Amino acid sequence: MDWIEEELDGLADASIKRSLRTYSAVSDSAGRMMRGDNMLLNLSSNDYLGLARHPAIIEAMREALLTEGAGSGASRLVTGNRLPYSRLEEELADWQSCEAGLVFANGYMANSGVISGLVNRGDVVFSDQLNHASIVDGVILSRAEHARYRHNDMEHLRALLTKFRHKRRKLIVTDAIFSMDGDAAPLRELAAIKREYGAMLMVDEAHSGGIYGRRGEGLCHELGIQDDVDIHMGTFSKSFGIYGAYICGSRTLIQWLVNKARPLIYSTALPPSIVAGISKAMDLVQTDHWRRERLYEASRLFRSLLRAAGFTIDDGDSPIIPVIVGDNDIALRFSSALEEKGIAAAAIRPPTVPDGTARIRFSLSAVHTVQELTDAASHIRIIGQQLGVLVRP
Ligand code: PMP
Numbered sequence: 001m002d003w004i005e006e007e008l009d010g011l012a013d014a015s016i017k018r019s020l021r022t023y024s025a026v027s028d029s030a031g032r033m034m035r036g037d038n039m040l041l042n043l044s045s046n047d048y049l050g051l052a053r054h055p056a057i058i059e060a061m062r063e064a065l066l067t068e069g070a071g072s073g074a075s076r077l078v079t080g081n082r083l084p085y086s087r088l089e090e091e092l093a094d095w096q097s098c099e100a101g102l103v104f105a106n107g108y109m110a111n112s113g114v115i116s117g118l119v120n121r122g123d124v125v126f127s128d129q130l131n132h133a134s135i136v137d138g139v140i141l142s143r144a145e146h147a148r149y150r151h152n153d154m155e156h157l158r159a160l161l162t163k164f165r166h167k168r169r170k171l172i173v174t175d176a177i178f179s180m181d182g183d184a185a186p187l188r189e190l191a192a193i194k195r196e197y198g199a200m201l202m203v204d205e206a207h208s209g210g211i212y213g214r215r216g217e218g219l220c221h222e223l224g225i226q227d228d229v230d231i232h233m234g235t236f237s238k239s240f241g242i243y244g245a246y247i248c249g250s251r252t253l254i255q256w257l258v259n260k261a262r263p264l265i266y267s268t269a270l271p272p273s274i275v276a277g278i279s280k281a282m283d284l285v286q287t288d289h290w291r292r293e294r295l296y297e298a299s300r301l302f303r304s305l306l307r308a309a310g311f312t313i314d315d316g317d318s319p320i321i322p323v324i325v326g327d328n329d330i331a332l333r334f335s336s337a338l339e340e341k342g343i344a345a346a347a348i349r350p351p352t353v354p355d356g357t358a359r360i361r362f363s364l365s366a367v368h369t370v371q372e373l374t375d376a377a378s379h380i381r382i383i384g385q386q387l388g389v390l391v392r393p
Contacts, residue, residue: 015328016349023344025053031367033344040344041372043362048319049210049284049291050367051241057280064276072269077258080269084276091282096217096232098248102257103278105270107206107235108134109263110245114202114231115173116141117260124167126160128152128174130181132204133352135173144171151178154189161197170199176219177207180353180361182320184208187220191228202231207320210239211295215286240281243274294366295319298373302364305377310390319364322348323380324357325389331358334387341379 011017026032026039030050033042051057064084072080085103092101104110115138119125124145127135139146147164149157161170172194174185187203194201205218213221218234220226231253236244247257257264284291296317303321307313311323325331331347338345338360349358360380364373384390 015332016351027053029367031365031369031372035339035344038339038342040339040342041368041376042344043364043368043376044344044346045365046207046238046363047241047365048207048239048295048363049241049288050365051239051281051284051291054241054281054284056284057241057277060280061273061277065271065273068272068276070273071271074269075265075267076269077265082269082272082275084272084279085269088275088279088282091279092246092248095215095282095286096246096248097221097226098232099251100254101246101248102254102264103270103275104245104247104261104264105267106243107132107204107233107237107245108137109267110233110235110247111135111204112138112141113261113263114233114247114257115139115171116262117257118142118200118231119144119169119171122167123169123171124164126157126164126170126172126199128178128185130178131173131175132179132206135175135204139173144169152183152186154186154193157190157193158197161193161199165197170197171202172199173202173204175204175206177205177211177318177320179207179320180348180359181314181322182207182316182318183314184219184316184318187223187225191225194228200230201228202233203229205232205234206238206245207318209234210285211292211319216292236278236281240278240285242277242281244270244278291366295364298364298366298368301370302362302373302377305374306380309377309381309384311380311384321362321364322359323362323384323389324359325387326356326358328358330387330389331360334360334383334389337383337386338379341383343376343379 023033023035030053074080089101111134119142121143124147125139126147129148130151147160208219210216212219220229232248234246236242299317299319303313328349335347345360345362348361
């Protein structure tokens with residue numbers, strides 16, 4: 001096993017070794033957490049709507065815990081499919097305006113299970129180069145041809161669709177909002193291309209669910225192209241503040257996945273308390289519009305503060321805002337310096353992002369205040385100058 005240590009040393013030398021850090025919650029503050037004795041403003045959480053500590057969700061989970069017990073005891077197809085599941089899946093289908101919905105244990109299992117359940121040898125998946133790792137792994141598991149198109153490059157996608165036109169089944173898959181860049185996929189164009197080439201379209205709304213759409217359904221609904229999407233995927237771990245994931249689509253699709261999605265078939269069902277908590281969160285996601293409004297305002301404010309400080313920041317209102325520094329070691333130093341100022345913001349390095357694009361990925365929440373964001377931006381500016389990331393004085 002000596003090779004492992006050598007390889008780990010290699011990762012450390014390249015500033016890409018990862019290690020776990022431990023945080024604890026601050027009971028009265030959703031936007032903060034503790035590391036040891038240090039209170040940190042959490043600018044690296046996906047709890048976008050600030051629901052993770054919502055008392056009504058916690059109460060729903062507690063009630064289900066007491067009535068249904070700690071675990072589901074089996075996979076869904078055996079005896080783990082408890083009442084909260086059927087309730088949630090009905091709500092899910094209604095929320096997404098689809099015939100049916102299916103809950104998965106998490107987004108990784110949903111993506112990997114659905115893609116590998118839908119396509120096989122002889123098929124082809126057209127996947128954006130910046131799609132999430134769970135999509136990449138699903139394609140690899142499926143054994144289908146992996147046709148990766150350059151990020152959001154529709155001309156490249158068309159060229160690949162033409163090249164692989166002889167393949168049996170064609171699946172186009174994209175994140176709606178890209179997890180490390182916070183930019184959006186050209187969903188209207190993708191919907192048109194999918195029709196033109198007779199392909200299936202799958203959209204991962206992990207970072208757009210709860211945030212866009214009249215009832216927080218996601219970016220596809222916001223843009224009105226939801227009916228062109230054959231496979232709607234989203235998570236309950238981000239805007240919903242809990243854990244889990246879903247697929248929505250036609251009844252036939254869901255029946256197929258119940259038969260073919262291996263992570264659903266061969267893994268224990270989520271604890272009923274989690275599923276009950278998701279149902280409560282779904283009520284809040286649909287009705288607490290102010291959380292979305294607050295999040296857009298926070299995103300616009302933070303983007304403008306960072307831009308005024310001299311960073312290159314894209315337009316937009318998604319809560320994911322990267323400051324790209326390029327070098328892995330600088331990203332690590334940036335993140336440590338922020339922590340010394342009471343800000344938790346993760347350094348994201350390859351292979352999570354392409355080589356030479358290491359970054360601090362800020363992600364905002366509806367619970368962050370204007371004061372917190374203004375103070376944070378000022379620390380970010382000073383540290384950016386100290387590290388030479390910002391050349392402007
Ligand atoms: N898709 C995307 C775009 C993601 O960013 C993530 C997780 N960060 C996932 C899927 C996986 O979701 P989960 O964390 O529920 O496994």
